[in-house]
Amino acid sequence: MIDEKLLEEAKQSVLDGDKELAAKLARQGLDAGVDPVEFIEKGFVPGIMEVGDLFESGEIFLPEVMMAADAVKEAVGILNEAIEASGKKRGGAAKVVLATVEADLHDIGKGIVASLMVANGFEVIDLGRDVPSQKIVDTAIEEGADIIGTSALLTTTMTHQKEIEELLKEKGLKGKIKTMVGGAPVTERWQKKIGADGFGENAADAVRLVKELMGKKTN
Amino acid sequence: MAIVHSQASGMGGVRTAGDLVARMQLAKSMRLNDAKKYVADKLGVGLLDLTDEVVMREVREELDISTVYMGYGAASRGIEAKANIAKLLDIEINCVEKFKNKTGMKF
Amino acid sequence: MVLTRMGDGAFVKMTESEVRKEVEAGVEEAVKKAKCSPLTEDDIKRLIEIICEPRKFVSVERGNELVLTYDSQPLKFTRLGLPIAMPQILQTYERGLMADTLEMAYVHYSAKPVKMIFPEEQYVVAETLLTTTPALLYGVMPNMPMYTKPDGPCENASELLPKGLIKEAQEAQLEAADLLERDLLLLGEAMYEAGADGLDLDTTAAGGDAEFYACLRAIEKLKERYPNMSIEVGMAGEFVLGFHGSLEYKGERLAGMYPHDQCRMIAKAGGNIAGPAINTNTRKSFPWNLARAVTMCKYAAEVSPIPVHANVGMGVGGVPMQITPPIDCVSRASTAMAEIGKMDGL
Structure with a gap:
């Protein structure tokens, strides 16, 4: 059991974007003999999740999100070293290929999703915007990605999300590489219609979805 | 969408007095009730008349400020109607001012 | 049920x-x-x-009607695959669809591309004004991301922020905001000189707080020059995205503003109508x-x-x-x- 006060301080250091304090708390925890995996999951992760929620309601802004991300990165880096040294394993961080689909030049929403994913410690390969479906799938295969996330702002471009599902089926990778879709006109109804694995209403939802999909992933 | 809104909550454009109330919102930032009252007073009609197609067609024809009917002998249209609307509502309408400058007409 | x-x-x-x-x-x-x-x-x-x-259809009680302003009217017909000239589309809105205001708009609808063709747009505006009666606004989306790479000269904050380059992202946004402000001034002046009643800025702040900042500054300057110009500002979302995060207009931080504050700021800048968008x-x-x-x-x-x-x-x-x-x-x-x-x- 980790002291509640230490967990709360860890969470708060993330909310404050205080990199130095986060690192200090990580070391302090290790000195006190806490389980580093538990410390990450119960202290720093709740902090960054709350940051995502605060961002979604317009209470904090992207620069603050990125400062929080820096704090998490610093603390988790220290704790990960201890995890490796002990021979234990923490559940692998998701590797996500993100892109705005072909013929769609809108990348603001995708940029926010990328920022929040990075802040949550996921490895993000951001292919940018106007990316052909084939390139998205090929990159996911080459990089050994767990998840493909695509954004579409236009009703005329969202059909490319369906194309990605078809390409994965052709290659026998459906279910192995999970897919998540988002963007202004995209709905859960569309996600189910095309057979994607998940739909994110907003950036914080997308982060939660990655965690959920990683739980379901079968290799 | 335009049709649904116009039937559900719209004032009716040039068919009634919607365009005139909109003009006062755009020209003077008048809130809805103030703009409706201002227009009704200028037209000499009641508030409910502003969205009555029967009353407003007659009023618009009499004041020569355009109606949806554009047949021969119809009320003034386009720039003609706007010149009359500017006088009636006591506002400057940009394109009417430009028209005056270009033609040298004073009205 | x-x-x-x-x-x-x-x-x-x-x-x-x-x-x-x-x-x-x-x-x-x-x-x-x-x-x-x-x-x-x-x-x-x-x-x-x-x-x-x-009942399937519900309507207001008599006396509770309100004004309807429509954005980008020509685009609505383009999307339906109806190849009708822009002046005729606006006439249709006036006489067939009971619109209280009219709005001319180019098919791309963003300020930056319209800048390239504004003399042609002035012509269509001037032509339409001769034959239509309601107030006619010229509509554009500010669309600040058009000024960032790969579409424009400024660095792209969407790419810089995930890399943690906060200061660089903020500077890039200010640079883009400055270019946007200049284009909005150019377009506002051009369309007002062509006779339009004013401007409609649609989906404002889609690119975040810096975009909102550029729009407010442009409105303020346009109203200084043309006090009678009518300006409507439609928003992009229920709160202003804090991409920059710390920009202020007249002493108030723009990021995170919800509709009531957005309306106040639009009024402060000199806008005539504010249009909140709740997602x-x-x-x-x-x-x-x-x-x-x-x-x-x-x-x-x-x-x-x-x-x-x-x-x-x-x-x-x-x-x-x-x-x-x-x-x-x-x-x-x-x-x-x-x-x-x-x-x-x-």
Whole structure:
């Protein structure tokens, strides 16, 4: 059991974007003999999740999100070293290929999703915007990605999300590489219609979805 | 969408007095009730008349400020109607001012 | 049972008490998010009546009608595949569709590309003004991301921020905001000189707080030069995205502003009409979404010194996110925004 006060301080250091304090708390925890995996999951992760929620309601802004991300990165880096040294394993961080689909030049929403994913410690390969479906799938295969996330702002471009599902089926990778879709006109109804694995209403939802999909992933 | 809104909550454009109330919102930032009252007073009609197609067609024809009917002998249209609307509502309408400058007409 | 819909447009059946629960939850969510006043019990009862009305189409009571301003009218016909010239489209809106205002717009609709062809647009505006009666605005989306790489010369904050390059991202946004402001001034002047009644800035702040900042500054300068110019500002979302995070206009931080504050700032800059856009959550019900949107809009109308015209269409103002928004929902949202939200227009 980790002291509640230490967990709360860890969470708060993330909310404050205080990199130095986060690192200090990580070391302090290790000195006190806490389980580093538990410390990450119960202290720093709740902090960054709350940051995502605060961002979604317009209470904090992207620069603050990125400062929080820096704090998490610093603390988790220290704790990960201890995890490796002990021979234990923490559940692998998701590797996500993100892109705005072909013929769609809108990348603001995708940029926010990328920022929040990075802040949550996921490895993000951001292919940018106007990316052909084939390139998205090929990159996911080459990089050994767990998840493909695509954004579409236009009703005329969202059909490319369906194309990605078809390409994965052709290659026998459906279910192995999970897919998540988002963007202004995209709905859960569309996600189910095309057979994607998940739909994110907003950036914080997308982060939660990655965690959920990683739980379901079968290799 | 335009049709649904116009039937559900719209004032009716040039068919009634919607365009005139909109003009006062755009020209003077008048809130809805103030703009409706201002227009009704200028037209000499009641508030409910502003969205009555029967009353407003007659009023618009009499004041020569355009109606949806554009047949021969119809009320003034386009720039003609706007010149009359500017006088009636006591506002400057940009394109009417430009028209005056270009033609040298004073009205 | 009440037949209503979800935010993605799918039909769902609820009892009247379930509708009430959804409405109350929507109001609560609006109050929590926007920190605004809740609807009154009378408002809630009326909203439930509107939602539960068995007829497919609902409309306001006589006397409660409001003004309708439409954005990008020519584009609406282009999307329908109807190749009609722009002046004729506006005439159709005037005489066939009962529009209270008209809006000319180029098919791309963003300020930057319009800049390249504005003399041609001036011609169409001038031509249309001769034959139409309602006020005619020229509409553009500020669309600040068009000034960032790969479309423009400025660095792209969407790429810099995930890399943690905060200062660089903020500087890049200010550079883009400056270019946008210049283009809005150019277009505003061009269209006013062509005779238009003014400008409509649509989906403002889609690119975040720096975009909102550029628009407010442009409005202020345009009004200094042309005090009679009419300016309408439609927003992109319910709160201003904090991409920069610390930009202020007249001493107030723009990031995170909800509709009531957005309307105040638009008025401060000299805008004549403010248009809040409350996003629809596709996973929530229509009653929840409509209650939430009406709550935020009603409060905005209460505090705004200028007319408020809520955006009520695909995915905003309580309407489901569907390219063909269902008539039952649109007519209810239209009615509720007029009678409960006390909007000056839509």
